[in-house]
Structure formats: C-alpha cells, structure tokens
Amino acid sequence: MKFVDEFQNPMLVEGLLKDIKALAKRKVTFMEVCGTHTMALFRHGIRSMLPKFVNVISGPGCPVCVTPTNILDAAIEMARDESVTLATFGDMIKVPGSKSSLETEKALGSDIRVVYSSLDALGFAEKDTRKNVIFLSVGFETTSPGVACTVLEASRRGIRNFKLIVAHKLIPPAMRALLEAGEVNLDGFICPGHVSTIIGSEPYEFIPRKYGIPCVISGFEPIDILQSILLLLRQVDEGVSKVEIQYKRSVRPEGNLIAKRMVSEVFDVCDSDWRGLGRIPESGLKLNHRFMEYDALRDFKIELREVAEPAGCLCGEVLRGVKAPPECSLFGRKCTPSKPVGPCMVSSEGTCAAFYKYSRGSKE
C-alpha cells in the first residue's frame, strides 16, 4: 500500500462519476478551502469530469495568499538589518509587499533563506549565535503544531537568538466569516483533510448546525475528492446536513491530541487580518505570554501598518469565492506567475496561479 496510487484507480473513478451524475439533479456549488485541494482539482482534471450541475469553487485555502501585506513589509524591514537571518517557506519569498519582496531584498544582499521546516530555521540560530534568526511563520492548523514544537525546542535548548513573526491562521473561523458575509450560495464544504488530521471533525459542527450546510472532510487523491463530492450530493439529496469524514485513513474525529496540546501551550487564539477577507474574530494565533521573548515584532518594535491592495486586483473576491480568476482584468495580462500583482498568482497553490497553469484558454 502506497496510499496514493490505490486512490487513483480509473475504474473506481468511473464508478463514482456514474453515481455523481445520477445524483446531480439541480445546480449545486461546493467550496473547498485548501490549497492542496485547489491543486488536486486541477492536476487531475476533476472539474472537467463533473456534470455541469456540479460546480466546485475554491475559497481562502492558501496561507501565503491570505497573509496581509503589512506582515511582509515587517519581514522586509527586519531582513534589512545586518544582524538578521530571515527564514521562511518557499512561496513567501516571491510575494510582493507594498514596495519590495523578500526575493528582491535577497538579491540586494539581505540574508534571506528558504526552509522546508521551522526546525531548519532553529538550526541556523543554534549554529550562529551572532545572528538573530527570524522565522516568518505562516500556515493553517496543519503547520502550527510543528512550529509550536520548534518554539518548545528553542526554549528547552535555551536558544535565545531565534524569533518568529507569527501569521498563523485558523480555517473554521474563516468558513464562518464567508457564511456570515453571505456573498456565495454554498450547498456544501469540502473540508481540508490535513488541517483536520490535527483539529478533527468537531470544529466544523457549527456549519451544518447553524447554517444547514453539509460538510465532508476529504483526502486529496481523485477517489477521495470524487467520493467526497458524492457524499455531499447524497446529503443534499436526502435533505440532511452533517459533518462526515471521507479521509478516514488519516483523520480521527478527535484529531491529534498531542499536536493540539502543543499548539495551546505556545499560542493564544487572536483576531486576525486576512487578505481579501479583512479582520476575522478568533481566526489567528499569537505567541502567548510565556513565549513572548520569541516574538520578533515585539523585539523589533514594529507596528503593523494598514496597506492598500494593488489597484485593480481582485484577489479578495477570488479568495471569497465570489469571482473566478479570469474575471479579473489583470489575470494573464498584467498579472502572471513570473510577474504577479496579487498573492493568488504568487503561490503555486493560489487559485489564480493554478488557473493560469492548468486551464488558460479553456472554459474552466
């Protein structure tokens, strides 16, 4: 068992599609809120297989895309300090801040490094104690436990020259904000599988309970996604709404208790600014009082300023599922992966970048 190939079996895909077609009696719109789902939908050509009644749209599932410009501006300001090594995940370095990007600053001589893991950044700090190593930390619930574990390691090993800019976000509050805004009519959520390996199924329960909208926690292979769509269609057909787990091989209803404990040991939940969605109550994480000394923003006394979005950019609407990328006048013209204007074109998981790569010219 490789847990990948087996879930791509074309004969099972065919069977699932037949059942989906039989159940799709009226127009339905399902939203996924995970960049990995965005990519999987395109890579496997799933939208083009679905009957025209079944519309799958992408929401705010890319952590790079929802990180506000002022966080990037703060990171750039810090990286210009000669005592600083700034480390972050790959996609972050290309995102334009209000005046520059980390990639540009790196070319100009700042010590900016791409890491695969927060532990790599901690390693830099341990190796060279003359440097202040700042980790620009973005990500959803999938990523925050590892970062929490890294902070606990730093504390245990007494590493003082390691700091973080924490821009972590929580997905269920963003789903609530989308529903409260009422801009899109949804018939179901394809819930993020890897976020759910950590948080389990309970945090989505308010969605069927309060809004009557079905939820299915889905894996990422074609069989997973199609089975999740079928489960959503069944709920719609039967007129019920509940949270179901399709991705049972990796998601337990209670999530990962150790990971959750570590996150709550290091972070407090706080209100947080999302690019395109604005401030959402209790939708972010910040270092709690015991780990304040690791807060780079406090250390550098940087206040986050409000920054206007680039003119004409529809990333906000795209992140809320209100507009599709081709509806933006910049898409594919002024805004391309090699010269992105908005964040959704920068990250490979951004909805605009995925559209550009896989479906330019087609109707998708």
Add this chain to the structure above:
Amino acid sequence: MCLGIPAKVISIEGSSADVEVGGAIRKVNIQLLSEVRVGEYVLLHAGFAIQKIDEKEAIETLKLLEELYEVR
C-alpha cells in the same frame, strides 16, 4: 501548503525517525505522535510526522468501493 506526504517509518531514534518517501530516506520529527512503530505509515508535513495513516481504514475504504463498483 498543507501538503501531507505518506511515508513509511524505517527506524526510530529518540524524537526523530528515518522515513521512506518514494525511495528516498528523510529524517522527520515525531514528537507530535505517540508510539510510532517501525513499518507504520505517517503523514509528513514541513519536517514533522503529523498523523499516523491507518492502513486498515484505507483498505476498508477501497474494499467498499471495489465491491460497490465490482472492480477487482
């Protein structure tokens, strides 16, 4: 960014493990999991094993679909 890659645990040493992903061996931190055993599969994310993969559940999911759609 929430990519999680299935990986097989090859050996364990303290809080880290060597895992196999597509033929390559990588070192990952296993502090987010309790009792990881050699031979088990875990999901890999940003240097950490974030959850165990339940092989029985995977087989069950596939078996149900295979029976339903008469695929063998």
